[in-house]
Amino acid sequence: MTLSHSLPLPEFMSSSLPGNHNTPILNRPSPTKLGFIRPTNPKQKFNFFVSQKVKPIGFFGCNLCDSNSGFNSCQIFDECYAAQSSGIGPSSRKHKVFSIKRANTRALSDRQLFGLASGLYSSRQLGTSRLTSSGCKILSGGALRIPNTKSFKHGSGISGACEVNWSNQKFELRSKSVLSIDRAVEREGSGGGPGRENSYDAIVIGSGIGGLVAATQLAVKGARVLVLEKYVIPGGSSGYYQRDGYTFDVGSSVMFGFSDKGNLNLITQALAAVGCEMQVIPDPRILEFYGECWKIFNALNSLELKSLEEPIYLFGQFFQKPLECLTLAYYLPQNAGDIARKYIKDPQLLSFIDAECFIVSTVNALQTPMINASMVLCDRHFGGINYPVGGVGGIAKSLAKGLIDQGSEILYKANVTSIILEQGKAVGARLSDGREYFAKTIISNATRWDTFGNLLKGERLPKEEENFQKVYVKAPSFLSIHMGVKAEALPPDMDCHHFVLENDWKKLEEPYGSIFLSIPTVLDSSLAPEGRHILHIFTTSAMEDWEGLPRKDYEAKKEIVADEIIRRLEKKLFPGLRSSIVFMEVGTPKTHRRYLARDKGTYGPMPRGTPKGLLGMPFNTTGVGSLYCVGDSCFPGQGVIAVAFSGVMCAHRVAADLGLEKKSPILDAALLRLLGWLRTLA
Numbered sequence: 001m002t003l004s005h006s007l008p009l010p011e012f013m014s015s016s017l018p019g020n021h022n023t024p025i026l027n028r029p030s031p032t033k034l035g036f037i038r039p040t041n042p043k044q045k046f047n048f049f050v051s052q053k054v055k056p057i058g059f060f061g062c063n064l065c066d067s068n069s070g071f072n073s074c075q076i077f078d079e080c081y082a083a084q085s086s087g088i089g090p091s092s093r094k095h096k097v098f099s100i101k102r103a104n105t106r107a108l109s110d111r112q113l114f115g116l117a118s119g120l121y122s123s124r125q126l127g128t129s130r131l132t133s134s135g136c137k138i139l140s141g142g143a144l145r146i147p148n149t150k151s152f153k154h155g156s157g158i159s160g161a162c163e164v165n166w167s168n169q170k171f172e173l174r175s176k177s178v179l180s181i182d183r184a185v186e187r188e189g190s191g192g193g194p195g196r197e198n199s200y201d202a203i204v205i206g207s208g209i210g211g212l213v214a215a216t217q218l219a220v221k222g223a224r225v226l227v228l229e230k231y232v233i234p235g236g237s238s239g240y241y242q243r244d245g246y247t248f249d250v251g252s253s254v255m256f257g258f259s260d261k262g263n264l265n266l267i268t269q270a271l272a273a274v275g276c277e278m279q280v281i282p283d284p285r286i287l288e289f290y291g292e293c294w295k296i297f298n299a300l301n302s303l304e305l306k307s308l309e310e311p312i313y314l315f316g317q318f319f320q321k322p323l324e325c326l327t328l329a330y331y332l333p334q335n336a337g338d339i340a341r342k343y344i345k346d347p348q349l350l351s352f353i354d355a356e357c358f359i360v361s362t363v364n365a366l367q368t369p370m371i372n373a374s375m376v377l378c379d380r381h382f383g384g385i386n387y388p389v390g391g392v393g394g395i396a397k398s399l400a401k402g403l404i405d406q407g408s409e410i411l412y413k414a415n416v417t418s419i420i421l422e423q424g425k426a427v428g429a430r431l432s433d434g435r436e437y438f439a440k441t442i443i444s445n446a447t448r449w450d451t452f453g454n455l456l457k458g459e460r461l462p463k464e465e466e467n468f469q470k471v472y473v474k475a476p477s478f479l480s481i482h483m484g485v486k487a488e489a490l491p492p493d494m495d496c497h498h499f500v501l502e503n504d505w506k507k508l509e510e511p512y513g514s515i516f517l518s519i520p521t522v523l524d525s526s527l528a529p530e531g532r533h534i535l536h537i538f539t540t541s542a543m544e545d546w547e548g549l550p551r552k553d554y555e556a557k558k559e560i561v562a563d564e565i566i567r568r569l570e571k572k573l574f575p576g577l578r579s580s581i582v583f584m585e586v587g588t589p590k591t592h593r594r595y596l597a598r599d600k601g602t603y604g605p606m607p608r609g610t611p612k613g614l615l616g617m618p619f620n621t622t623g624v625g626s627l628y629c630v631g632d633s634c635f636p637g638q639g640v641i642a643v644a645f646s647g648v649m650c651a652h653r654v655a656a657d658l659g660l661e662k663k664s665p666i667l668d669a670a671l672l673r674l675l676g677w678l679r680t681l682a
Contacts, residue, residue, distance in 0.1 A: 200226045200439035201658055203429050205416045205455070206597070208236030209640055210631035211445030212399040213270045213647025214654070219406035220273045221651070221660045226437055227403065227410040228429055230597055233393070234400040234410065236445070237596055237603065238640060240393025244583050245529040248482040249392040249536055250596075251603075253497070253518035255280070255385065255640060266644035267395060274402025278394055280386035281523040292339050296331050296371055297378035299324035312662050314671065328371065333612040336373035337366030351505040358508055359499055359516070361638050362475050362540070367607050369617075372637050375645075387496065387523045395640075419444070419455045425625035441626050441654050448618070448633040449474060449599040462623025464676065471616040473608055475638075476511070477589030477601030479541035481562055487531050489580035496522045500572055512539050515565060517573075532582065537565060543589040543600040558586040604632035619675065620650040628654055 201223035204215045212234060215225045233239055237251035255267070271277055299321075318325045340353045350365070356377060357368035365373070388394045400410050414435075419442055420428035428438035444451040452465050461469075500515035507513030516538040521528045528534050541561075549557065562584070570577045589601030607616070617635040620628045630650040632638040656663040 206445030207234035210643035217651030225408035235396030293374035296374035426627035472605035474602035475606035484583035
């Protein structure tokens with residue numbers, strides 16, 4: 001016997017459903033009836049089945065599959081797939097299956113409860129819904145209920161709850177993101193207002209590594225965070241996509257920051273903070289480098305890395321490690337090329353150092369800050385170059401999971417079109433579909449050009465940003481080729497990472513002049529079908545070469561450029577490569593702009609001339625109140641380890657401003673003025 005019960009919707013979910021709904025939830029008919037089946041094994045997961053009695057094509061077009069509404073946006077389900085019914089109902093039914101881990105108490109945010117209720121309502125249009133397990137053992141008793149707001153006050157807070165009763169067992173799905181009474185009403189400086197019960201401590205726009213590190217670090221400190229991501233998966237430039245059995249990295253495959261020692265293992269630290277870890281595969285073929293770099297690296301590695309804009313931390317580190325701090329201060333205004341030319345006179349070796357820096361920062365050694373070069377070029381010996389099992393995208397997926405486990409939220413397909421200002425302060429984010437979210441602080445993981453040129457369009461550009469744009473321009477974008485090839489096309493002892501530059505060093509920075517190549521399947525064969533390898537190819541390319549072309553000419557140009565790159569790879573590395581290609585996709589700067597929301601497809605700032613080290617790079621605070629930036633257009637710049645550092649610093653600065661870390665307003669003001677003055681020297 002299967003018991004069923006109509007599910008009333010709580011008052012706090014009475015706003016409009018996500019998607020294309022126009023009718024408030026409470027004005028809608030009662031949602032579908034539910035059945036419950038008790039797991040026979042305590043280790044089993046609860047499966048939530050949405051049955052379809054009609055043609056499957058009708059189900060897959062339903063808004064239930066939209067990742068911004070219903071069960072997908074609950075983000076409490078581990079899986080989401082279609083399945084034939086098996087011992088549940090008529091055999092003609094199809095099912096959508098959502099798995100949730102078995103637990104006596106499951107913490108949910110209001111947004112997750114909202115999505116759960118939305119999904120239950122939507123499923124009414126399809127057939128029936130059931131909470132089940134693979135044991136399919138029906139228990140006679142209990143029903144799911146979501147009480148209204150008045151019935152689930154806990155202490156001085158407001159939360160939501162779903163309860164399931166099986167005989168003498170009680171399983172409660174309870175809201176973890178409890179809103180205190182004073183946060184549910186307007187409060188000076190809170191970023192909230194009447195009816196803004198969904199106000200967060202911080203909203204992060206974008207889920208690149210910098211944004212996710214900032215979000216998770218804040219969540220661990222006790223902040224309630226919402227990440228808004230335009231795409232359907234996290235990661236940004238460190239994301240992934242799948243085609244025909246291949247898992248392709250979107251951006252770099254050369255990973256630093258995975259060491260288990262020191263303080264520059266920022267990826268390891270960020271994952272550990274939210275209870276996650278990743279299995280990595282070391283790349284064993286790296287040679288030793290220069291002593292000057294090690295002075296900087298050792299100084300950085302001995303310090304607890306937090307915000308350089310927070311004076312209590314800064315002074316504390318100085319008194320504990322004065323020599324290390326003075327070492328960093330000495331090298332702060334210097335570039336790698338300056339240091340190299342003190343010791344090296346051979347033009348070819350200097351050109352090689354240019355290439356090393358170009359791989360790290362997409363500019364030559366004279367334009368690469370010495371601190372950036374040292375951080376990466378030494379970490380490859382200290383912590384090694386590693387590749388995450390399952391692909392680079394696993395880093396972002398793990399951080400996103402950890403964020404949710406901490407009680408914060410991430411919303412996909414959430415295209416932020418503007419930052420909401422009130423009295424000159426950032427208080428919220430507006431999406432392309434009109435939805436608005438509010439927070440005490442807003443963190444933009446977009447580039448500074450996108451933040452101030454698009455998200456704050458029409459607003460006066462702060463003086464700090466004017467100075468930044470005088471010193472830095474957008475670095476060129478890339479043309480990318482993701483390729484699946486027959487395994488026999490590659491030698492059996494092939495390395496993972498390659499940098500191809502033919503005889504002319506002068507072509508290093510020219511469009512298509514040098515080629516970055518990674519073959520991640522050399523380290524992790526699970527990324528491709530059996531007997532296949534992945535070739536991940538990047539070369540610099542400018543947006544101006546692709547804009548304005550008719551579609552036919554655009555596709556033809558992609559083919560011409562790809563053919564020339566394949567010819568060069570055949571000549572240098574893989575004879576007969578062309579005949580072994582079984583899959584290929586070409587992405588241009590327009591592709592990077594579209595999917596990564598980067599102005600001109602840029603991968604960060606590039607100095608207009610020879611910079612004074614890192615002096616000109618802005619930190620996380622901005623000239624707009626309560627607005628912060630994080631990512632590759634902030635100190636210390638491009639690269640996965642650099643943007644992770646940016647995320648750590650941003651989280652520390654925001655936490656201090658939220659009262660979650662110690663803060664001295666007087667010292668704050670003095671330090672920010674000093675840092676502003678130093679940037680003018682660049």
